[in-house]
Amino acid sequence: GAGVSQSPSNKVTEKGKDVELRCDPISGHTALYWYRQSLGQGLEFLIYFQGNSAPDKSGLPSDRFSAERTGGSVSTLTIQRTQQEDSAVYLCASSLESGGGASGTQYFGPGTRLLVL
Amino acid sequence: AQSVSQHNHHVILSEAASLELGCNYSYGGTVNLFWYVQYPGQHLQLLLKYFSGDPLVKGIKGFEAEFIKSKFSFNLRKPSVQWSDTAEYFCAVNAGGKNYGQNFVFGPGTRLSVLP
Numbered sequence: 001g002a003g004v005s006q007s008p009s010n011k012v013t014e015k016g017k018d019v020e021l022r023c024d025p026i027s028g029h030t031a032l033y034w035y036r037q038s039l040g041q042g043l044e045f046l047i048y049f050q051g052n053s054a055p056d057k058s059g060l061p062s063d064r065f066s067a068e069r070t071g072g073s074v075s076t077l078t079i080q081r082t083q084q085e086d087s088a089v090y091l092c093a094s095s096l097e098s099g100g101g102a103s104g105t106q107y108f109g110p111g112t113r114l115l116v117l
Numbered sequence: 118a119q120s121v122s123q124h125n126h127h128v129i130l131s132e133a134a135s136l137e138l139g140c141n142y143s144y145g146g147t148v149n150l151f152w153y154v155q156y157p158g159q160h161l162q163l164l165l166k167y168f169s170g171d172p173l174v175k176g177i178k179g180f181e182a183e184f185i186k187s188k189f190s191f192n193l194r195k196p197s198v199q200w201s202d203t204a205e206y207f208c209a210v211n212a213g214g215k216n217y218g219q220n221f222v223f224g225p226g227t228r229l230s231v232l233p
Contacts, residue, residue, distance in 0.1 A: 042225035
């Protein structure tokens with residue numbers, strides 16, 4: 001079946017502009033995650049959605065970052081008033097369920113490479 | 118909060134050499150453990166995972182990992198690497214709990230370069 005997809009694959013924007021990044025999880029997956037991967041760095045957790053529960057936003061670096069998940073499927077990560085330090089690859093992952101075990105295994109999308117000039 | 122450390126930032130090997138990438142985590146409870154691989158220009162892929170049972174886990178492409186609970190370690194091994202194994206390898210730990218998102222923690226990654 002189809003994997004996690006993300007769009008756009010690349011985004012170049014000017015400092016101060018807003019950007020929206022989209023994630024389509026695997027069909028039927030209830031859990032969705034956003035991560036940020038900066039050059040030479042590991043994955044930095046941003047936000048987590050599980051079903052209809054309130055999202056875990058504890059990883060968002062500032063109030064310029066927000067995310068939504070509509071209808072329990074597609075998610076949009078929005079960065080307002082972008083800064084140069086926001087340049088990174090933004091990764092989305094989904095899992096069948098949260099929690100441990102096989103159903104908690106995350107499957108990743110190809111990422112969106114964001115460059116803020 | 119739990120953390121994951123990977124011993125080596127960059128490992129360079131010749132083809133046919135044996136590989137061991139270290140991974141340690143800090144969490145005293147039950148954990149699920151993962152190794153992900155990111156080949157150049159590709160997205161993260163699951164290499165192998167441990168949930169319970171036999172602590173020696175076999176994954177794709179001849180990789181294996183051993184969970185040693187007493188050492189809080191989950192080292193990745195391959196007896197004979199190939200040029201195509203050149204990639205970035207990430208260890209990850211899922212400790213579950215209330216704040217689930219934060220409890221799925223990735224290590225900083227180890228870049229493996231295999232020389233032909």
